[in-house]
């Protein structure tokens with residue numbers, strides 16, 4: 001469900017023709033629909049209204065300040081994975097008491113910043129991290145609230161690069177070793193055990209792995225409670241998938257009802273860390289066709305967006321629908337849609353059936369709101385593209401297109417090279 005729709009053959013975002021935005025900001029650009037973002041967040045949040053819960057938006061999916069601010073106004077907390085994300089979250093006005101800090105490699109300066117801002121909890125991923133956090137907290141005279149990220153060894157049946165809850169993954173503490181880690185945590189003087197956490201992976205299209213994980217976590221919580229530990233929060237992580245092509249992920253209501261069946265009367269505040277499911281289909285990447293060419297084997301459509309702007313196809317082999325902004329009846333071709341970057345991995349689609357493109361026309365790369373801009377780089381010295389939010393009939397540039405000055409910011413040439 002989203003608000004990118006054709007009206008009389010022309011693709012709109014809410015009430016604005018996409019063509020008009022391209023005229024104003026140039027191409028390529030990311031485009032987000034305010035109404036879709038609000039809807040997705042609310043649907044997800046309301047699905048859990050029967051139990052005490054907190055939705056901590058996983059901001060690595062899309063960390064633009066305007067988008068964070070929008071979720072903050074809807075009552076969201078934030079799931080952060082770095083000091084930079086803490087900085088962004090606070091800048092967007094997030095309540096520190098709604099921030100959870102995940103990640104296998106937190107540095108001491110990042111721990112310090114998070115402790116000083118008074119975040120809700122650290123999701124700790126190793127015994128060494130417990131020790132380090134204890135030291136940092138002791139130095140500051142603050143007690144650090146912690147959950148342990150448990151690795152339940154469950155196959156999330158998603159792309160190997162985005163599964164995180166199996167033994168071979170670097171994430172969390174093996175569920176069999178978790179009780180020992182909890183004992184350690186409760187003995188360390190500057191830590192306070194408050195919860196339990198897991199995260200299975202991303203783009204899950206089935207509820208079973210979630211339910212299975214929840215069962216394992218509940219059993220562990222019961223053991224921990226018997227040992228006198230207080231578990232107030234159960235964090236189920238993120239990972240609910242979306243439709244890119246023909247996937248049929250569970251609706252948030254279905255996901256929630258399965259989770260609620262397990263969690264009711266368990267006396268925990270449920271924490272959820274959705275990313276993709278909130279922003280994925282609320283954003284698109286708009287690009288312009290530059291050239292077409294063909295050889296005996298293949299046709300290529302060369303567009304002005306590239307793997308540095310949207311890396312998912314190159315990185316995970318991901319599918320993104322590609323739609324013409326101007327829809328009409330014309331011949332279709334099968335082609336690779338590629339960018340200008342000097343890498344054969346630079347493609348947005350392979351062997352894709354699309355309307356025969358006209359040079360200069362606009363294409364919309366759909367479902368690009370999550371892990372799109374946030375994974376973009378400056379490779380090939382390409383300035384990062386603009387980000388635009390449409391709200392009804394208003395166009396808001398929420399991130400300027402970078403310029404060449406931005407590309408060299410912070411670089412310097414040592415004196416010995418200036419006068420060799």
Ligand SMILES: *Cc1c(COP(=O)(O)O)cnc(C)c1O
Nearest residue numbers: 058102202238239273274275276
């Ligand atoms: C990436 C991540 C999420 C969000 O995953 P989505 O698939 O975008 O919902 C949540 N929690 C943690 C710990 C993550 O690393």
